[in-house]
Amino acid sequence: MAVNQVIHGSTEMLQIADAVAREKNIDRDTVLDAMANAIEIAGRKKYGVEHNIKAEIDKKTGAISLFRLTEVTEDAAEAAVDEEGNSTFNPVQQITASRAKKKFPKATYAVGDFIRDELPPIDFGRVAAQTAKQVIVQRVKDAERERQYDEFKDRVGEIVNGTVKRVEYGNVTVDFGRAEAVIRKDELIPRENFRPGDRIRAYIFDVRREKSGPQVFLSRVRPEFMAKLFMQEVPEIYDGIIEIKAVARDPGSRAKIAVLSNDFSVNPVLSCVGVRGSRVQAVVNELQGEKVDIVHYSEDPATFIVNALSSAEVSKVVIDEDSGRIEVVVPDDQLSLAIGRRGQNVRLAAQLTGWSIDILTEEVESERRTQEFNRLSELFIEALNVEEVIAHLLVTEGFSSVEEVAYVPTEDLANIEGFDENVAEELKNRAAEYLKAKEAEVAKKFKELGVEPALAKHEGLNSDIVLKLAEGGIKTMDDFAGLATDEFFEMVPKSGISRDDMEAMIMKAREAWFADDAKKA
Secondary structure (H helix, E strand, C coil), X not given: CCHHHHHHCHHHHHHHHHHXXXXXXXXXXXXXXXXXXXXXXXXXXXXXXXXXXXXXXXXXXXXXXXXXXXXXXXXXXXHCEXXXXXXXXXXXXXXXXXXXXXXXXXXXXXXXXXXXXXXXXXXXXXXXXXXXXXXXXXXXXXXXXXXXXXXXXXXXXXXXXXXXXXXXXXXXXXXXXXXXXXXXXXXXXXXXXXCCXXXXXXXXXXXXXXXXXXXXXXXXXXXXXXXXXXXXXXXXXXXXXXEXXXXXXXXXXXXXXXXXXXXXXXXXXXXXXXXXXXXXXXXXXHCCCCEEEEEECCCCHHHHHXXXXXXXXXCEEEEECCCCEEEXXXXXXXXXXXXXXXXXXXXXXXXXXXXEXXXXXXXXXXXXXXXXXXXXXXXXXXXXXXCHHHHHHHHHCCCCXXXXXXXXXXXXXXXXXXXXXXXXXXXXXXHHHHHHHHHHHHHHHHHHHCCCHHHHCCCCCCHXXXXXHHHCCCCCHHHHHCCCHHHHHHHCCCCCCCHHHHHHHHHHHCHHHHHHHHHHC
């Protein structure tokens, strides 16, 4: 760019501005503003950097105006000083109102106005022209970067096509023509290699402003990339007839995608598979042979998990909503299929459904059920002082604690085969006596251990949990409030309390701290 020629030739300046704007795909006014800024810098070098030199370029004719601005201030400003005693008045860039009136008797200037002194055109030398060129180039680069950021920040979530420009330390730089993007090594599918000139498709997951300019970050391993590929291959997804509800991936190896049809006449799985598997095969080819399981989505967690485990046969599903866990019982010969190689199948199913999944064989589940049956039977035999047959009946009917026996309506107990109202009343009385004795024993232990009454009554904690906490040194509400969630689960690993509930209980205990801080404030 011959900047010295640009300054002298107004028409040529506009022509060059138009050419640069088209080439860099930025606004023409931005280029002209950059040129004006370069002229201002050259003007300060000639007339002194202490002056407030400004330049304007007529965007229709290309005519250049160079001028110096002087601010009109109050008379008192001339004597003003800062905290260190230095004058805050700048006689080069400022003039008092009274002096302005004397200097320009025919003009009327108010405080805050700027006096404009026109300056003669600058004859650019080689050094000045080079400086001006650098300023213009830098401003154009800044404008180009801002244009790139504005263009791509709204494209996060899209799939883009580009050409590999270079590969450095496993990171791939992709050229889009007017911009570049980066795929970090950990965002590439394992074992895939690209060379300069290769065509590549990837998912835009982030666009950031950085010192070197806007950075566009791409990925080929994120679940969203596979979801977008299906959207491109399956028109029903693009049209909203089929909805992708969840995606889980082990990049380069296996993936699961849950789909739901909003039209009862459309089978979502078959639509995604395509004729002879053409649609899913197109996605598999793009993902370097990654095996894809397409499963029906269901609002029912048990059904969804059975579908997510794909080809494995499931005998029973037990849901524990409090802990967010699901136990899946499978035939003995289906265990390896349900778990998958290195646990891949069950891990992806857990990611897809959002539930923690435990896989049990029928034999293991039967043994555990038998152990639980025997444990509860022994509990009732000891606590209620009853025969084995009665204890077995209680367990078979679904009773799992002495509290349930004590507080259940009498008629519910009397309806058990072999029981009557007298037996039911007797069982309830024995259960109540057992609980009363146990409560007294617990109160005694609390006293011996020095457990604060408020902790013993804290909502969500039972006596067994409080005793274990006390044995671990947590005896007061302050102790409990200072407890970390992980520490609690180390002390009480089988509490039956979810992590979220425990965090809420600890925060509840800390309310007293916040109240004290508020009073001090």
